[in-house]
Amino acid sequence: MTPIVELVNVWKSYDGVQALKGLNLEVWRGEIFGLLGPNGAGKTTTLKIIVGLLRMDRGLVRVNGVDISEEPYEYKRIIGYVPESVSLPDYLTVEEFLIYSGKIRGLSEGKIRERMNYFIKLFDLEGKRRSLIISLSRGMRQKVAVASALLHDPDLLILDEPFIGIDPAGQHILKELFNERVKGGKTVFISTHMLDTAERLCDRVAIIHKGQNVASGDLKNLQQISRAGENATLEEVFLKLTEEAREQLFEEEPIKRRGGFLSLFGRRGP
Amino acid sequence: MRVSIILALYRFKVKAFLGALRASKASIALLLIYSLGLLPSIFGFSLIISSAVREGGASIELYIEVLASVTSLFMFFAVLSALRGYVAFEHEQSFVFTAPITPREFLIAGIFADFTSSLIFTHPIFLLYGITVHSLSLPAPSALLMLISILTFTFMLFLLKISLSILKALYRGGLVNALISVAAILLMLPAASLLVNLPFRYSLLPYPSSFLAKILVGMVYGINDLPLNLAGLVLYFLASVLLFHIFSGKNFFPAATYMPLISPFDTSMRVQTLKLQRSISMFSKMGRFLTLSLESRSLLGFLMRKEIIRMIREGSLFTIILFYVIISFVVAATSSGQAQGPPPALFLVFFVGIYSLIIPLMLVSNWRLSDLENLWVPLTSGVDMRIIARAILYDFILLSSAVPTAIILVLSAIYSISPLMPLTIIVSTSMIGCSVNLYIMVKFLGRGRRGTPSLLVGWVSMLLSALLLSPVYILIITATYLGLEWALIGFSAVILAYSTLMARFFSRKIEKEISRVEI
Numbered sequence: 001m002t003p004i005v006e007l008v009n010v011w012k013s014y015d016g017v018q019a020l021k022g023l024n025l026e027v028w029r030g031e032i033f034g035l036l037g038p039n040g041a042g043k044t045t046t047l048k049i050i051v052g053l054l055r056m057d058r059g060l061v062r063v064n065g066v067d068i069s070e071e072p073y074e075y076k077r078i079i080g081y082v083p084e085s086v087s088l089p090d091y092l093t094v095e096e097f098l099i100y101s102g103k104i105r106g107l108s109e110g111k112i113r114e115r116m117n118y119f120i121k122l123f124d125l126e127g128k129r130r131s132l133i134i135s136l137s138r139g140m141r142q143k144v145a146v147a148s149a150l151l152h153d154p155d156l157l158i159l160d161e162p163f164i165g166i167d168p169a170g171q172h173i174l175k176e177l178f179n180e181r182v183k184g185g186k187t188v189f190i191s192t193h194m195l196d197t198a199e200r201l202c203d204r205v206a207i208i209h210k211g212q213n214v215a216s217g218d219l220k221n222l223q224q225i226s227r228a229g230e231n232a233t234l235e236e237v238f239l240k241l242t243e244e245a246r247e248q249l250f251e252e253e254p255i256k257r258r259g260g261f262l263s264l265f266g267r268r269g270p
Numbered sequence: 271m272r273v274s275i276i277l278a279l280y281r282f283k284v285k286a287f288l289g290a291l292r293a294s295k296a297s298i299a300l301l302l303i304y305s306l307g308l309l310p311s312i313f314g315f316s317l318i319i320s321s322a323v324r325e326g327g328a329s330i331e332l333y334i335e336v337l338a339s340v341t342s343l344f345m346f347f348a349v350l351s352a353l354r355g356y357v358a359f360e361h362e363q364s365f366v367f368t369a370p371i372t373p374r375e376f377l378i379a380g381i382f383a384d385f386t387s388s389l390i391f392t393h394p395i396f397l398l399y400g401i402t403v404h405s406l407s408l409p410a411p412s413a414l415l416m417l418i419s420i421l422t423f424t425f426m427l428f429l430l431k432i433s434l435s436i437l438k439a440l441y442r443g444g445l446v447n448a449l450i451s452v453a454a455i456l457l458m459l460p461a462a463s464l465l466v467n468l469p470f471r472y473s474l475l476p477y478p479s480s481f482l483a484k485i486l487v488g489m490v491y492g493i494n495d496l497p498l499n500l501a502g503l504v505l506y507f508l509a510s511v512l513l514f515h516i517f518s519g520k521n522f523f524p525a526a527t528y529m530p531l532i533s534p535f536d537t538s539m540r541v542q543t544l545k546l547q548r549s550i551s552m553f554s555k556m557g558r559f560l561t562l563s564l565e566s567r568s569l570l571g572f573l574m575r576k577e578i579i580r581m582i583r584e585g586s587l588f589t590i591i592l593f594y595v596i597i598s599f600v601v602a603a604t605s606s607g608q609a610q611g612p613p614p615a616l617f618l619v620f621f622v623g624i625y626s627l628i629i630p631l632m633l634v635s636n637w638r639l640s641d642l643e644n645l646w647v648p649l650t651s652g653v654d655m656r657i658i659a660r661a662i663l664y665d666f667i668l669l670s671s672a673v674p675t676a677i678i679l680v681l682s683a684i685y686s687i688s689p690l691m692p693l694t695i696i697v698s699t700s701m702i703g704c705s706v707n708l709y710i711m712v713k714f715l716g717r718g719r720r721g722t723p724s725l726l727v728g729w730v731s732m733l734l735s736a737l738l739l740s741p742v743y744i745l746i747i748t749a750t751y752l753g754l755e756w757a758l759i760g761f762s763a764v765i766l767a768y769s770t771l772m773a774r775f776f777s778r779k780i781e782k783e784i785s786r787v788e789i
Binding site: 048051052053054055072073074075076077079081083087088089090091092093096099100101103104105106109112113132134148 | 550551554561562563564565566569572573576579580583584640641643644646647648649650651652653654658785786788789
């Protein structure tokens with residue numbers, strides 16, 4: 001069986017800053033997969049490359065077995081995406097935005113109406129159906145964005161920090177929704193800073209640091225990799241692994257800083 | 271009052287304003303293009319002023335009225351902006367208002383910082399002043415006095431604006447609103463004398479703008495009522511200093527309203543969102559008559575409808591209408607009152623045509639402000655981005671041609687001028703202007719160019735559009751001067767074909783670029 005998302009040696013830099021340094025990652029069908037990492041680790045960059053909002057410098061990304069560099073549009077039909085900072089067309093009403101989302105995904109009139117009504121009810125947006133998006137709170141905007149991402153019932157749902165700004169009831173609905181989708185064979189791929197949530201929600205996680213995959217697997221795997229003990233929480237594992245990665249990087253940095261001939265042999269150099 | 275604190279605040283404010291310039295290396299180059307691009311206009315304008323003065327013939331009073339109207343317009347905006355109360359930036363609220371700094375220190379630093387920042391864009395005015403003074407061979411003392419008068423008036427505006435803003439911030443009642451609004455209206459009322467014969471004109475009223483206009487025109491023409499006008503202007507300046515002294519002594523910090531930093535160089539999403547939110551809250555209620563419905567059959571039609579809704583609800587349509595209403599007003603003003611008879615056809619063509627270049631730029635800039643960050647929705651949906659690009663471009667062309675077309679038809683009917691030539695220019699300007707502006711805007715969304723201030727990108731777009739439109743104007747001028755009225759239909763067809771080709775060429779480029787945009 002092929003993974004639904006596969007990243008092989010993916011590199012990406014912005015204005016001289018290396019955001020991803022040969023990242024490898026696999027997400028399997030029917031799981032909730034969490035992408036964890038400290039600030040600036042490359043989580044958002046990774047998600048944006050997968051959904052086609054950023055282009056990688058080199059490497060290979062396959063979604064549903066399709067090389068996204070070869071076929072950059074069609075694969076998106078199975079994806080639903082919610083960015084971290086949700087920007088929505090403020091000048092549209094909630095209903096108009098969901099219609100727009102459905103139309104550009106080629107959904108039928110009936111399907112749009114049915115799914116839109118379902119999510120408006122689920123996310124308690126009935127009273128806001130005809131309100132302009134500009135009048136919504138941050139949490140409500142997040143709910144609208146999630147509804148838009150789910151409108152076409154995608155096989156792969158990708159969410160960047162989905163719980164930020166959402167009230168506890170909304171978070172509970174989201175978690176239930178993710179679990180239901182996974183039971184139905186769909187995949188949920190989230191990036192989050194909330195380690196306790198990730199521990200309870202995710203089947204597997206990957207911890208990335210400075211654009212590299214430090215470790216991935218379920219909690220048991222990570223406990224073994226980190227040698228943090230079998231009772232260690234995800235937070236403890238995370239802190240241990242990222243600290244080790246930081247130390248390792250610190251040891252390599254002086255060699256790199258010397259530049260010239262030696263830097264050519266830097267283990268992590270491009 | 272501590273000078274060191276004022277200097278530190280001044281430096282901080284200027285750096286905050288210019289900070290975003292550093293985001294893109296292209297900014298400095300584009301700023302240079304802005305300055306250089308204005309050079310021909312400055313030389314041209316200076317030439318017009320000097321030759322008008324040398325040849326004489328025109329009414330000096332008219333010059334005073336026009337100059338006083340323009341300077342009153344600046345005052346009008348300064349006074350009206352006080353209705354928002356005192357607006358401070360969020361970072362000032364967090365870090366400055368919580369420090370042991372007095373309101374007066376903060377305000378004085380602000381005045382000088384505002385003046386310095388405004389020089390970035392207004393420096394061509396000083397160039398115009400220098401060239402004009404030189405070409406008129408004005409003696410150095412007169413030239414210096416003119417400059418001092420302009421600066422006095424400018425600082426008076428800053429002081430007045432701040433004082434009224436604090437007044438509004440501290441006393442939020444309807445009386446203050448009424449006072450500010452009445453003052454603003456009174457400032458502009460005499461401008462109506464340019465259109466109709468009125469007993470009150472700027473030259474007869476003791477307005478600060480009248481004093482300034484009389485000083486400037488008087489210096490050029492050697493009219494000897496300088497002491498009186500100078501005294502008038504200085505008196506207003508002193509009054510504004512007194513007002514400033516009174517209001518800057520009050521603690522308005524808790525009454526200030528806040529906004530994120532808005533600098534013309536700041537293209538951050540947060541600032542853009544704020545700008546957009548203001549106009550959406552204003553126009554969205556009016557724009558609810560048109561809605562997005564499920565029934566649309568073609569995707570292109572649906573997307574075009576969505577863009578039209580955006581342009582109505584964010585105020586673009588309103589701005590275009592307002593823009594052309596002002597143009598019609600100016601055209602009407604030049605053909606009645608002081609001037610005689612209907613405007614010549616060529617005047618109408620060029621006036622409307624040249625100003626129509628601004629509309630595509632405005633539409634594209636508004637799109638960038640309001641919808642660029644929302645491109646993630648179609649970009650992640652798998653929709654063919656070429657349709658998105660087409661919908662945006664077609665709507666821009668449609669809207670930027672429809673409004674002026676209506677205005678041109680009305681003006682042509684009033685002045686019995688054939689609408690063919692102006693309409694050809696309008697459609698051509700819309701097609702070329704919109705496609706070029708959109709292409710350059712999308713091109714500048716690429717990696718490394720993203721931080722370039724949209725204002726400077728817009729300037730480059732305007733230059734390229736004007737360059738590509740020059741064959742259109744050459745054809746029109748040729749036809750008019752050779753008296754080839756009969757050939758006008760043929761020429762119009764050629765122009766439209768050329769414009770369509772250009773629009774198609776850039777449309778293809780936009781379609782290619784838009785799917786490569788990184789958000």
